[in-house]
Amino acid sequence: MARIGYARVSSAGQDYSAQIERLAAAGCAPIRAEKITGGTRSGRDELQAIMEFVREGDELVVVRLDRLARSTRDTLNIVAELEAKGASLRVLEPEISTGGDLGRIVITTLGMVAELERSFLRERQKTGIAAAKKRGVYKGRRKTIDRHTIRALAAQGVGPTKIADELGISRMSVYRILKAASQLGLGDESGTRPPKSC
Incomplete structure (x- = not known):
């Protein structure tokens, strides 16, 4: 059985070294890492490589669930693909695995909560920006284009x-x-x- 680590950050300016250290400490080898948005699986070559070579009994390990996917649907699709190959998913924070009876339910719930939190955050940001624009103090920020x-x-x-x-x-x-x-x-x-x- 192989424990395959996957680390991801969203932009070139971010660093995934802390994730790699956690994955290595958890006994992962190999560890694949990439700098790309998690909003879609398109262009995520390292994750695609893992999904192609993962074998029965292997375990895909991520530090946090949001490093793997940003939506509940993507999370469930990845878990389903792993299960179809006889593999499983392990998240280190909090410690959960789809290898157990309740693992998939817990991961689904966490994915839904994380997605809901992101929608709340976006709504708060929109409200704050609208209020700042109304007061004439909103300058916006320069987009970092990858x-x-x-x-x-x-x-x-x-x-x-x-x-x-x-x-x-x-x-x-x-x-x-x-x-x-x-x-x-x-x-x-x-x-x-x-x-x-x-």
């Missing part, structure tokens, strides 16, 4: 509009980055021109 993630998602066939929605940036930013990548020979320019109505 060009590698944009190119990776585009290579997976994800459209510019969906990429923009996933990363919380404008479609024009996505089009500009894909066009620049095309000019540098990093990708195909096809499908990267914005519609004339933009």
